[in-house]
Amino acid sequence: MSTGSNGKANGHPSAAQIVERAQALYEDLSFTSARRWKSADESRKVVGYMPIYVPREIVHAAGALPLGILGGGDQMEVIHGDAYYQSYICRIPRSTIELGVTGRLDFVDGMLFPSICDVIRNLSGMWKLMFPQVYVRYFDVPQNYADEIGGNYYANELSELREDLGRLAGREITDDDLRRSITIYNENRRLVRELYRLRAECPWNAPAPEVYLVLRAGLVLPVEEHSAMLRDYIAAARAEERPIRDNCRVVVTGVFCEQPPLNLIKSLELAGCYVVDDDLMLVTRWLTEDVPTDGDPLQNLAAAFLHHSENTAAKYEPDQGKKGKYLVEAVRRSGAEGVIFASPSFCDPALLERPMLQHVLKDAGIPYIAFKYAENSGQMQPIREQAGTFSDSIKLWSGA
Amino acid sequence: MTTKPARPVATARPAPAPKVVEKDASMLKQKAMMAAHYDRLSDAPETGAKVCSTFVPGNLNELVMCFDLLNNLPEVNAIQSGLRRQSGSYVLEAEKIGHSEDVCTYVKSDLGMMAKGNIGPNGRRLPDPDVLLLSYTGCFTFMKWFELLREQYKCPTIMLHTPYMGDGKITPNMIQYMVKQLKEEVIPALERVSGVKFDIDRLREYLKKSAEAEDDLVWVLQSARKRPSPIDAYFGGIYYIGPIFGAFRGTDDAIDYYRFLREEIADRLAKGEGPVTPDGDMGSERYRLVVEGPPNYTNFRQFWKMFYDEGAVVVASSYTKVGGTYDLGFRHDPAKPLETLAEYCLGVYTNRSLPMRVEMLSKYVEEYEADGLLINSIKSCNSFSAGQLLIMREVERRTGKPAAFIETDLVDPRYFSAANVKNRLDSYFQMIEQKRGGARPVKEAAA
Numbered sequence: 102m103s104t105g106s107n108g109k110a111n112g113h114p115s116a117a118q119i120v121e122r123a124q125a126l127y128e129d130l131s132f133t134s135a136r137r138w139k140s141a142d143e144s145r146k147v148v149g150y151m152p153i154y155v156p157r158e159i160v161h162a163a164g165a166l167p168l169g170i171l172g173g174g175d176q177m178e179v180i181h182g183d184a185y186y187q188s189y190i191c192r193i194p195r196s197t198i199e200l201g202v203t204g205r206l207d208f209v210d211g212m213l214f215p216s217i218c219d220v221i222r223n224l225s226g227m228w229k230l231m232f233p234q235v236y237v238r239y240f241d242v243p244q245n246y247a248d249e250i251g252g253n254y255y256a257n258e259l260s261e262l263r264e265d266l267g268r269l270a271g272r273e274i275t276d277d278d279l280r281r282s283i284t285i286y287n288e289n290r291r292l293v294r295e296l297y298r299l300r301a302e303c304p305w306n307a308p309a310p311e312v313y314l315v316l317r318a319g320l321v322l323p324v325e326e327h328s329a330m331l332r333d334y335i336a337a338a339r340a341e342e343r344p345i346r347d348n349c350r351v352v353v354t355g356v357f358c359e360q361p362p363l364n365l366i367k368s369l370e371l372a373g374c375y376v377v378d379d380d381l382m383l384v385t386r387w388l389t390e391d392v393p394t395d396g397d398p399l400q401n402l403a404a405a406f407l408h409h410s411e412n413t414a415a416k417y418e419p420d421q422g423k424k425g426k427y428l429v430e431a432v433r434r435s436g437a438e439g440v441i442f443a444s445p446s447f448c449d450p451a452l453l454e455r456p457m458l459q460h461v462l463k464d465a466g467i468p469y470i471a472f473k474y475a476e477n478s479g480q481m482q483p484i485r486e487q488a489g490t491f492s493d494s495i496k497l498w499s500g501a
Numbered sequence: 502m503t504t505k506p507a508r509p510v511a512t513a514r515p516a517p518a519p520k521v522v523e524k525d526a527s528m529l530k531q532k533a534m535m536a537a538h539y540d541r542l543s544d545a546p547e548t549g550a551k552v553c554s555t556f557v558p559g560n561l562n563e564l565v566m567c568f569d570l571l572n573n574l575p576e577v578n579a580i581q582s583g584l585r586r587q588s589g590s591y592v593l594e595a596e597k598i599g600h601s602e603d604v605c606t607y608v609k610s611d612l613g614m615m616a617k618g619n620i621g622p623n624g625r626r627l628p629d630p631d632v633l634l635l636s637y638t639g640c641f642t643f644m645k646w647f648e649l650l651r652e653q654y655k656c657p658t659i660m661l662h663t664p665y666m667g668d669g670k671i672t673p674n675m676i677q678y679m680v681k682q683l684k685e686e687v688i689p690a691l692e693r694v695s696g697v698k699f700d701i702d703r704l705r706e707y708l709k710k711s712a713e714a715e716d717d718l719v720w721v722l723q724s725a726r727k728r729p730s731p732i733d734a735y736f737g738g739i740y741y742i743g744p745i746f747g748a749f750r751g752t753d754d755a756i757d758y759y760r761f762l763r764e765e766i767a768d769r770l771a772k773g774e775g776p777v778t779p780d781g782d783m784g785s786e787r788y789r790l791v792v793e794g795p796p797n798y799t800n801f802r803q804f805w806k807m808f809y810d811e812g813a814v815v816v817a818s819s820y821t822k823v824g825g826t827y828d829l830g831f832r833h834d835p836a837k838p839l840e841t842l843a844e845y846c847l848g849v850y851t852n853r854s855l856p857m858r859v860e861m862l863s864k865y866v867e868e869y870e871a872d873g874l875l876i877n878s879i880k881s882c883n884s885f886s887a888g889q890l891l892i893m894r895e896v897e898r899r900t901g902k903p904a905a906f907i908e909t910d911l912v913d914p915r916y917f918s919a920a921n922v923k924n925r926l927d928s929y930f931q932m933i934e935q936k937r938g939g940a941r942p943v944k945e946a947a948a
Binding site: 184185186187189190194214216218219220222223224225226227229230231238239241243244245247249250251253254257258261414415417418419421424444446447448449450452453454455456457459460473 | 598599600601603604605608635637640641642644645646648649651652655658660662664665667668672674675677678681682685686854855856857858859878880883884886887888889890891895908
């Protein structure tokens with residue numbers, strides 16, 4: 102696939118052109134680009150995955166396309182999906198079922214359901230029952246972070262996944278295949294981190310809705326193509342000279358699974374909050390350091406997961422002294438002035454975690470607000486008012 | 502000086518005599534055991550006993566006892582608060598201090614109870630735990646629950662992670678992972694907290710006792726295959742599982758209780774009697790149901806009455822398997838003490854994949870000759886509830902028996918609507934009658 106460069110004189114697309122393409126990918130609930138990728142070669146396979154993290158390197162090493170499935174958003178009417186869930190279950194599983202039963206995922210050969218919560222866990226079993234022709238795996242990860250205990254367990258799980266995906270793809274996945282894929286994903290993660298640094302430095306040039314769309318494109322594009330997009334966007338955004346608004350700077354947290362509507366992210370900025378860090382689509386930067394490319398690749402992926410990975414509600418924190426400190430660090434690192442807890446309704450991980458994180462922020466003297474949303478929330482006025490008041494209070498009353 | 506006229510006597514109606522709730526001897530024995538345990542907990546500050554809080558699924562009572570620790574189960578405390586109509590105020594208290602209205606009410610009942618002085622069902626203060634054994638089995642909420650408790654109690658917290666049976670099987674990798682956690686982290690940490698050295702032979706002895714009681718429990722649960730069923734395997738079953746799911750598994754008390762219970766049920770069976778309900782013998786058995794999901798505790802008797810008034814008996818339930826799937830053949834095995842604890846945790850009902858649950862419930866409908874499956878969907882419990890509508894359809898498709906769906910909550914009284922539940926149950930019983938090929942008798946339908 103080409104990036105369709107027809108932009109500025111230097112041959113690179115403009116930020117607006119990149120964002121336009123990313124938005125088209127975001128809105129395409131038929132996953133045309135992934136279908137096109139698959140149809141180019143009949144041996145190609147597509148493996149879907151849900152939040153929060155799967156080792157996409159192994160899917161890539163099998164020659165398959167990892168495809169992030171994040172529900173149906175606010176543009177898809179859920180008709181069948183609601184018949185599978187009670188009113189008190191969050192929305193992402195019902196719209197994901199809708200994607201499945203309406204045939205939008207009929208080209209997907211495998212689905213990975215990571216260990217994030219009981220709803221996604223149970224969805225793995227539902228998928229087995231509803232789509233028996235699809236390879237389905239509940240992707241469990243250790244909650245024990247000792248190399249000899251959780252590390253060994255996880256490396257063995259990765260080994261099983263490697264064998265399964267090798268069978269699905271009809272080829273053996275060699276260590277060298279894995280090392281090549283790790284190298285490619287290391288580069289992708291470096292670019293994502295660079296994008297996040299850029300936004301923290303000058304959020305007016307890399308607005309949150311744009312960063313969101315560019316990041317989200319990485320869930321449907323081949324990684325090599327996404328890295329090219331990231332490079333282009335970072336270069337284009339750096340070259341922009343957009344007006345600086347009198348906004349406060351915030352970290353948004355709780356948005357790691359069911360996606361907030363794009364309008365919600367836009368509303369935060371319109372209300373006076375520059376988003377300078379978030380926990381959206383953590384799979385794109387879950388591993389916080391490069392994974393070594395020498396030695397045993399599965400052991401390297403396991404060690405990276407145990408010792409160099411993001412923190413979030415789905416992970417157990419063994420040390421009470423460190424509980425929630427990652428959020429304080431995110432605030433300090435990004436120069437944020439406050440935190441917005443945006444949690445999907447009925448999201449156990451985000452909502453159970455929230456009081457503990459709020460206590461940590463309170464102790465650190467960091468202001469915060471909280472609200473809930475659903476992926477199809479339409480009314481943004483209350484959120485805009487709440488975020489606007491928060492922004493004003495920070496600007497007027499903050500000790501900084 | 503004028504005297505105030507006395508209130509007319511005629512308006513004061515005599516208070517009705519308190520209704521005597523009937524309990525069979527095993528229920529009274531169970532109640533006494535539970536009360537004694539709560540007293541042991543309340544006495545802990547005086548006796549010096551150390552307390553370990555943990556969970557029912559993945560409850561490692563035999564191991565806990567090896568360190569002379571008292572087992573305290575916050576879920577059971579929440580249930581007790583629900584039965585005593587106290588959980589509603591506890592839930593509100595927790596919401597007042599910042600916990601979302603969307604999350605598990607067991608957690609909120611526990612946190613609210615703590616905020617209000619941690620008074621247990623015996624009316625006495627429950628002690629702070631010395632250690633939290635986070636046996637993370639089959640429920641995501643457990644992990645956050647104990648992180649929340651750790652924040653309050655600031656005591657050592659030990660994680661034992663049980664992998665989920667997503668592919669419907671226990672793999673050697675899962676067992677090795679769990680045994681390593683037990684050997685290298687859980688046991689050393691319990692030794693540190695308790696000051697007691699681990700003795701594997703002591704563990705073996707407890708495990709042997711567990712298996713003995715488990716045999717009798719299974720016999721009792723499977724007695725419901727007979728017609729009429731001598732037990733109610735859901736409402737009555739909750740009493741039966743109390744000791745073995747809690748602090749008694751591995752003890753002589755549990756062996757005695759389950760032997761006593763078995764004899765009592767054998768006697769009912771011999772006499773052709775049905776279950777004992779709070780209003781006495783149930784009377785004729787008209788509907789045999791399999792129930793999926795936990796019960797509502799805030800209106801427990803009212804809920805049960807809706808069944809026994811109609812002659813509906815629950816012959817098998819999934820809830821009575823959350824603390825172990827003994828009826829599927831599992832027994833604690835003293836020959837492989839740590840592996841058996843791992844297998845136990847892995848096999849509990851909520852750690853089983855959805856296809857496994859469908860298989861199990863379908864088998865229950867057939868083996869217990871049930872009229873169908875009833876799902877009580879719990880607002881609080883995603884581990885149980887997410888996917889239940891598909892379970893319902895699948896079991897219906899596989900067995901050809903009608904299924905129905907009601908919604909309540911564990912311990913939040915705001916989510917128990919008696920009229921709604923009753924309406925749905927009535928419709929369900931009519932559906933069963935129609936499926937049997939005959940309309941419901943007029944007299945019954947009008948009742």
